Amino acid sequence: MRRNKTAGIIIYAALLLVAISLLSWWVKSMNAQGLSYSKVVTLFEEEKVRAFSVKDNTLHLYLWEPLDGSTEQVSYLYSTDAFREDLGALFREQSASGVLESYTFLPDSSPSIISRTMPYLLAGLVLIMVWAFLSSRSASGVTGFGKAKANLGPAGKPVKFSDVAGADEEKAELQEVVDFLRDPRKFQNMGAKVPKGVLLEGPPGTGKTLLARAAAGEAEVQFLSISGSDFVELYVGVGASRVRDLFDQAKKMAPAIVFIDEIDAVGRRRGAGMGGGHDEREQTLNQLLVEMDGFQANEGVIVLAATNRRDILDPALLRPGRFDRHIYVGAPDAKGREEILKLHARNKRLAGEVDLKTVALATSGFTGADLENLLNEAAILAVRENRAVITSGDLDEAMMKIIAGPQKRSRVSRKRDLQITAIHEAGHAVAMYFLPTQDPVRQITIIPRGQALGLTVSFPEEDSAHMTRNEMYESIVGLLGGRVAEALFCGDISTGASNDIQRATKLARDMVARYGMSEKIGAVSYESDQEIFVGRDYEKTKSYSEETAGQLDQEVKSLVDRAYGQCAELLKEHRKKLQDVADFLLANETMSGKQFRACMEGAPFSAEGGDSLLFPQE
Ligand code: ADP
Ligand code: MG
Numbered sequence: 001m002r003r004n005k006t007a008g009i010i011i012y013a014a015l016l017l018v019a020i021s022l023l024s025w026w027v028k029s030m031n032a033q034g035l036s037y038s039k040v041v042t043l044f045e046e047e048k049v050r051a052f053s054v055k056d057n058t059l060h061l062y063l064w065e066p067l068d069g070s071t072e073q074v075s076y077l078y079s080t081d082a083f084r085e086d087l088g089a090l091f092r093e094q095s096a097s098g099v100l101e102s103y104t105f106l107p108d109s110s111p112s113i114i115s116r117t118m119p120y121l122l123a124g125l126v127l128i129m130v131w132a133f134l135s136s137r138s139a140s141g142v143t144g145f146g147k148a149k150a151n152l153g154p155a156g157k158p159v160k161f162s163d164v165a166g167a168d169e170e171k172a173e174l175q176e177v178v179d180f181l182r183d184p185r186k187f188q189n190m191g192a193k194v195p196k197g198v199l200l201e202g203p204p205g206t207g208k209t210l211l212a213r214a215a216a217g218e219a220e221v222q223f224l225s226i227s228g229s230d231f232v233e234l235y236v237g238v239g240a241s242r243v244r245d246l247f248d249q250a251k252k253m254a255p256a257i258v259f260i261d262e263i264d265a266v267g268r269r270r271g272a273g274m275g276g277g278h279d280e281r282e283q284t285l286n287q288l289l290v291e292m293d294g295f296q297a298n299e300g301v302i303v304l305a306a307t308n309r310r311d312i313l314d315p316a317l318l319r320p321g322r323f324d325r326h327i328y329v330g331a332p333d334a335k336g337r338e339e340i341l342k343l344h345a346r347n348k349r350l351a352g353e354v355d356l357k358t359v360a361l362a363t364s365g366f367t368g369a370d371l372e373n374l375l376n377e378a379a380i381l382a383v384r385e386n387r388a389v390i391t392s393g394d395l396d397e398a399m400m401k402i403i404a405g406p407q408k409r410s411r412v413s414r415k416r417d418l419q420i421t422a423i424h425e426a427g428h429a430v431a432m433y434f435l436p437t438q439d440p441v442r443q444i445t446i447i448p449r450g451q452a453l454g455l456t457v458s459f460p461e462e463d464s465a466h467m468t469r470n471e472m473y474e475s476i477v478g479l480l481g482g483r484v485a486e487a488l489f490c491g492d493i494s495t496g497a498s499n500d501i502q503r504a505t506k507l508a509r510d511m512v513a514r515y516g517m518s519e520k521i522g523a524v525s526y527e528s529d530q531e532i533f534v535g536r537d538y539e540k541t542k543s544y545s546e547e548t549a550g551q552l553d554q555e556v557k558s559l560v561d562r563a564y565g566q567c568a569e570l571l572k573e574h575r576k577k578l579q580d581v582a583d584f585l586l587a588n589e590t591m592s593g594k595q596f597r598a599c600m601e602g603a604p605f606s607a608e609g610g611d612s613l614l615f616p617q618e
């Protein structure tokens with residue numbers, strides 16, 4: 001890839017150089033000594049011309065007096081034969097009056113090929129450059145459209161399994177692929193069938209691409225990688241020929257790993273109501289299927305692919321002989337997170353109080369990419385503030401930035417808005433505190449961040465695999481806390497709760513229609529995973545009657561109503577505490593978990609005695 005790029009740049013530079021020198025030469029010969037047609041005419045009219053000669057479309061003038069004080073001889077290159085005749089007429093006129101001494105019309109040397117063809121040459125050159133530019137954008141170098149833009153091997157040091165932290169099971173599964181590529185004969189002698197295609201699936205940022213690279217690095221084989229979106233380009237037929245080319249290359253280089261990243265871009269289920277214009281993608285997919293069938297399992301090529309949407313892949317891709325082995329790459333557990341944090345902290349300096357294990361516990365649901373990002377943001381903050389080490393404060397701020405976006409301190413809020421926000425966030429916090437299943441509140445703030453005017457941050461003390469009905473229900477109560485508090489304390493409600501309401505409704509709907517948690521509806525799932533493309537979005541199709549739809553809606557509404565009622569009870573009961581939290585927020589903008597807990601317990605707390613978000617004090 002890199003080498004191709006430099007070659008491309010050199011070709012560009014050469015072409016450009018040639019074009020510039022040709023152009024300048026042409027321009028110079030065009031208006032020799034800068035004489036224009038009107039100037040020629042004026043010279044004749046003012047009777048300054050003593051003699052002239054003509055050869056090869058060039059008029060040489062010999063003047064009575066030097067022009068501009070220096071030259072007595074000037075030339076002009078003309079392009080029409082009519083001009084020649086005009087000159088003849090001029091001569092007859094002016095020689096009769098004695099102004100002109102002499103003239104010569106010399107026979108042309110063979111017509112100057114260069115000057116005649118120059119415009120065409122230049123146009124051709126421009127075309128070539130445009131073409132080179134276009135094809136270098138769609139394929140690498142100046143090689144042509146149908147070539148696969150395969151990345152040959154990771155640049156620099158190869159990635160090894162040791163660069164992937166935490167994913168022990170995933171690595172163990174890939175180890176088999178590595179072993180095969182290292183010594184295919186061992187497997188062939190045993191008559192063992194090795195998978196041709198392995199599909200890595202899982203949410204974005206969990207390290208699928210990294211794992212594929214590491215597998216190639218461990219096996220020390222060629223790594224040809226291409227992203228699904230590279231296939232899907234403007235020109236019809238290009239995708240399919242790229243697939244062919246990719247596999248041809250791989251077979252020549254075997255043993256090799258072909259890695260198709262984001263395969264869902266080409267591998268989406270065929271004929272799924274996408275409307276017209278998806279022929280190209282289908283052709284590419286068909287070619288991929290053909291290629292995968294076209295080589296034997298023991299040719300030393302293994303195809304890895306990655307996706308975060310296995311559900312939308314065409315079933316043909318997943319059939320035996322194609323991607324029949326699947327490795328699920330999920331978000332890491334607490335131990336995995338700690339290992340990933342340690343790996344990415346290797347080249348960073350952390351303050352003594354920073355304990356990565358605590359960070360790992362507080363970051364449930366974070367992927368490897370999130371964790372890397374967390375440490376990186378913290379490091380940037382430390383550099384910006386000229387600190388030698390990354391402090392717990394830097395990590396807190398980085399965490400908030402990742403959860404909700406950067407602070408927007410410059411956003412000026414009116415007093416009334418701040419009051420509403422303070423009451424709103426206090427409502428969430430107090431409701432969550434008194435709901436047994438809800439996570440502890442770690443921070444409440446009315447400093448705007450991202451799109452949010454304020455924020456109540458809570459996260460679990462440990463990972464949990466299940467959401468129980470009670471937990472989901474109480475989440476709805478907590479989400480409604482903001483809106484309920486506004487209604488109770490401000491006498492009016494605001495738009496600030498729109499996101500809360502959306503999320504509460506979605507949760508209620510999932511409880512009723514997806515997880516079968518409503519008594520009235522029963523343990524029936526009305527979720528279908530059939531997707532159809534409707535304009536901008538993929539919508540789920542309904543496979544139930546209007547009557548059922550009505551019942552579902554009613555049940556969702558009654559669930560949310562019940563949660564609202566319970567929340568109102570709770571906040572009325574703790575009216576005084578809610579007001580205290582809101583007052584504290586208005587005075588100090590941010591309340592830490594420790595201060596909040598003290599406030600709820602009726603213990604004394606001060607504006608100074610806050611604690612850290614990620615490293616709370618007990
Ligand atoms: P995916 O392909 O699943 O979307 P990537 O492989 O592109 O994710 O991961 C993005 C980045 O996150 C990687 O470059 C790596 O720095 C980091 N990362 C993700 N998972 C891990 C892990 N298990 N160990 C170390 N780093 C990881
Ligand atoms: Mg990826």
Ligand code: ZN
Binds near residue numbers: 424428482496500
């Ligand atoms: Zn809210």
